[in-house]
Amino acid sequence: MINQIEEVKAKFLEELQTLKDEKELEEFRVKYLGRRGIIQSLFDKLKEIPREEKPTVGKILNELKELAQEKFNEKKKEIEAKKEKVKISLDLTIPGRFKYTGRKHPLTQTLEEIKKIFVSMGFEVASGPEIEDDYHNFEALNIPPEHPARDMQDTFFIKENIILRTHTSPVQIRVMKSKQPPVRIIAPGRVYRNEAISARSYCLFHQVEGLYVDEGVSFAELKGTLLAFAKQMFGSSVKLRFRPSFFPFTEPSAEVDVSCFICGGKGCKVCKYGGWLEILGCGMVDPNVFKFVGYDSERYTGYAFGMGVERIAMLKYGIDDIRLFYENDFRFLEQF
Incomplete structure (x- = not known):
């Protein structure tokens, strides 16, 4: 014991x-x-x-x-x-840790605002794959293999004839192949191009493309739709200017400018003292595109437009370098 x-x-x-x-x-x-x-x-x-x-x-x-x-x-x-x-x-005089309040990325904010405007005008939101085939990305949009327009949309190849899409226009083709008119959609999403990265260009960006097809659709309706969008996006005093241009999938085609909402069209650094800011491209859908999707071009007409979300955000917020959107710098992001 x-x-x-x-x-x-x-x-x-x-x-x-x-x-x-x-x-x-x-x-x-x-x-x-x-x-x-x-x-x-x-x-x-x-x-x-x-x-x-x-x-x-x-x-x-x-x-x-x-x-x-x-x-x-x-x-x-x-x-x-x-x-x-x-x-x-413990030193009770030391400041506590700052808790960051989460917020949406400026591109997300801009994209949501664009979608909200077009949905209010009766457009539906459509989506499609970012990895696309050559047919939907080029050929069905009236851009055959040897067309010079392909040089402006050099992209990244997954394998032969399979690529990262260069625009969201393939979504329009897929929707038209699956649905008869009337068709009124916008197609937002990421797109990719093999471009040198600079203050004005990046290897990926975001687009919103629109399409309206029905009987009797006119260029006047296209102008009215884009004017309504511009006034809601940039202010009621904004003016639109249409300049003749060329796109393989629309005819006639135009580039669209808005009067500079910073200086009121008088000329400033943002508009390069010209009084106008380019925001998008548009036009009436080429009859050849209708042939690829089985639409009767004698019965139906339509218009299409496309804009870069980064471009809209840069103009609206006075940002001069597209790379800022992708650097994840809090000093930049917390301003939005």
């Missing part, structure tokens, strides 16, 4: 030195000093030893209990002192 008491004493003192916090200290107290602890179990065994040995063993047990309680109290004070020291060492 005495040997067992000495073993408990040695183990008690050894484990006591390993305690690090109040949780471990409490678990240790329950283990050794609790009502069902190891030391109490030794007292319970006194009745099993001979009567003549009880005084001696009882005395040793009492000394063990007193020593255990004393050492436990010392360890408790030591742990509490360390905890208090940590509290005192």
Whole structure:
């Protein structure tokens, strides 16, 4: 019995030195000093030893209990002192950590605003794959293999005839092949082109293209739609200018400018002192495109337009470098 008491004493003192916090200290107290602890179990065994040995063993047990309680109290004070020291060492004058409030990317904000405007005018939002085949991206849009327009839309090839789309126009083809007129959609999404990265161009960007096909659709309706969009996007005082242009999938085609909403058309740095800002391209759908989708070009007419979201955002917010949208610099993003 005495040997067992000495073993408990040695183990008690050894484990006591390993305690690090109040949780471990409490678990240790329950283990050794609790009502069902190891030391109490030794007292319970006194009745099993001979009567003549009880005084001696009882005395040793009492000394063990007193020593255990004393050492436990010392360890408790030591742990509490360390905890208090940590509290005192905290510098309460140090500013707390700043929590950033999440917000939408400026391109997302601009894209959502564009979609909201066109949806309010009766357009549906359509989407398609970013990895596209040559047929939908070029041929069905009246751009055959040797057409010079392909040089302006050099892209990235996944494999032969499978590419990263250069515009969202393939979505228009897919929608027309699956649906008969009337068709009134916008096709927003990412597009890719193999271009040198600079302040004005990037290897990927976002587009919103629109399409309206029905009986009797005219260029006048196209102008009215784009004017309504421009006034909601840039302000009610904005004016539109249409300049003749060329796109393989529209005929006639035009580039569209808005009067500079920064200077009111008087000329400034943003509009390069010309008073106008180019925002998109548009035109009446070429009859050859209708042939690819099985539409009767004698019965149906339609218009299409396309704009770069980055271009719209740069004009609206006065941003002069497209790369800022993709650098994830908080100093830039937190302004929106």
